[in-house]
Amino acid sequence: MKKRFYLIALAALLAVGICAEPVLSQGNTADMEGVYNKLIDEYIASCERKSELRDSWSENVRRVAAVNCLKGAFYRNYKEELVTDLIANKVEPKPYLVRYHLNRRFYETVRPTAVAKR
Secondary structure, three states: OHHHHHHHHHHHHHHHHHHHHHHHHOOOHHHHHHHHHHHHHHHHHHHHHHHHHHHOOOHHHHHHHHHHHHHHHHHHHOHHHHHHHHHHOOOOOOHHHHHHHHHHHHHHHOOHHHHHOO
16 A cells, blocks of 8 residues: 555656656746846845954854855856856756855855965
8 A cells, every 4th residue: 555655656756847847948048047147146145244244253254254255256257157057957946946056156166265264
């Protein structure tokens, strides 16, 4: 009985996954660019808010502020390329997925640990 339930649940999940792909790929590129730009702008604002903590008494907080200052500058300077990359990789326009992708790209490109320790 349990095996049958798990097989039916697995089949349902596969069916939903297969049906969801065409829906995601039908999105207009201009609409997707607007959504990604908005999400990146929000993330830049978040990084700038965190970078304001650079005058903190805590060394760890100052280090986080320095890294977020670098992140904000990186996202601002490479915003168009990041949007194109998000569209090319078909990243869903969900804030946590976009942030994950942006952070991954940042840490692939920049090595902030050496800068933040100075």
